[in-house]
Amino acid sequence: MGKQGVSTQSGPAVVVIGDGVAGAGTAFALARRGAAVTIVDAGLPGRATDAGAGIVQPWSTNAGGDFYELYAGGADFYPELIARLAEAGVHDIGYRRSGALIVNRDAAVIDEVEARVRVRAAASRTAGEVRRVTDVEARELFPPLAAGLDGLHVAGGARVDGRALRAGLLDAAAALGATHLDATAALDADRVLTAGGEPLAADAIVVAAGAWTDRVLRPLGVRVRVEPQRGQLVHLRVDADTRAWPSVHPVAPHYLVPFDAGRIVVGATRETGSGFDARETAAGVRQVLADALAVAPGLADATLVETRVGLRPLPDGDLPTAGPVEDRPGLYVNTGFGAGGLTMGPLIGDLLAERILAEMS
């Protein structure tokens, strides 16, 4: 992006470190409330937002509690986000509610998922109709699927293009006066912020550096329990109109997510302990393809377009860390979205922006 414009905003000066969905979402939300925002990003390999599959379908998860509330709230926030982006001149983030299809060979597994999805969908603004589908209907919805799968269709299941979402949030923030610096940000023990060696003045700092957040904060003696978890996924292309195909969820950690123009994203590995190693590996690609072809053997002849690798900011526990740093006035953190940041990130960025500006007024 690299926009070096001068902020036209008159509110407090806020520097956001990191421009993945967490930083870009916070920056946009701050800029639309009048803050003078500077976004600094180092362009590190393994940015999770660039790799994310883009599923926005929280209702079938077996996670509950506060995590589920944020996850489901994030999905329901999307229509509002899209309207706000449009006001700032951004009209496409690759979001579409083309449905989600939860499948399994064991009907009892689908019975159990159906029970929780029906209750949750009834409380959601975006989940839409939920219906049981036969094996034949499932293959009409997603033709490459294996035979013999029982299914549950959630009409409002959505997907978003993580790269388009990030670009849209940054473009909208820029349209509202935010400045973007391509630089590595560093905090020292006196909490002086530099970007590429240049000091930056700020009334508030938001560290939204994904899996790197703990590294950025460590010179201050502040620890955030987040570690990189590598995820690899593969983009395939089929010769079909995939725009209306639902995402497929086999009640397992892997999935298939159709986009436009025949693109189908299949993934993903969850490599806890990977460290900051953002390589694609032979074993990772083999696992992703084996899982995908087991549930959708009709993809065997698809073109392999590319592999993407991202480092998820894996929290220690379920919940993200989004809020002020104790005893450090003006310093905030926004990270720990794990496997759900494309769903939750924009909402949590918005809530955090509101809080920061309320605390500074």
Ligand SMILES: Cc1cc2nc3c(=O)[nH]c(=O)nc-3n(C[C@H](O)[C@H](O)[C@H](O)COP(=O)(O)OP(=O)(O)OC[C@H]3O[C@@H](n4cnc5c(N)ncnc54)[C@H](O)[C@@H]3O)c2cc1C
């Ligand atoms: C394979 C995969 C599949 C996924 N699928 C989904 C999905 O289907 N649905 C869903 O909701 N979520 C999904 N996710 C999760 C989601 O992508 C992440 O939770 C989210 O993108 C994290 O965003 P972030 O902004 O916290 O981190 P990132 O996107 O990693 O951004 C962090 C940024 O900080 C910058 N940075 C770091 N240190 C510094 C520094 N010192 N100075 C300046 N900049 C710095 C980096 O350059 C980077 O751009 C997936 C993730 C992966 C990897």
